[in-house]
Amino acid sequence: MTLRPALVRLSPIAAAIALGLTLSACSGTGLVSQRTQGYVLPDDAITQVRPGSSQDFVRIVLGSPQTTSTFGGETAWYYVETKVTQTAFGLTSIQERTVLAVYFGADGRVTDRALYSLEDGRAFAIEQRRTGSFGEDRNFVESLLASI
Secondary structure, three states: OOHHHHHHHHHHHHHHHHHHHHHHHHOOOOOEEEEEEEOOOOHHHHHHOOOOOEHHHHHHHHOOOOEEEEEOOEEEEEEEEEEEEEEOOOOEEEEEEEEEEEEEOOOOEEEEEEEEEHHHOOOOOOOOOOOOOOOOOOOHHHHHHHOO
């Protein structure tokens, strides 16, 4: 048997071995990673927050809120947990989102709490248009010609 026919017969096997080694290097968590952004909301901590609890107690149990809002004398604290899947190519997708809202009355005590999921939200388009500035919009050439 000459060398050339032997190489022709072994090349598909060598290609299969090389492909197998390449794919095995990409298996597991190498190609796709899952991570949690924001807070990790443990169930036992959420159950500890009850109506009548103080803001200090909520801060001890859950930590500082990610965002707050105030309307009138009432305040709401929001804790957001987002589970994200990201590929090696930088593509991210949101798998799960949980928002814990803790509502406080004017006296600083918990009046209610609510858990919202990704299904409770709604997507909306952010307006990309911008209001023009005062005066004319000129390009570089128009500005040069106007200065003469």
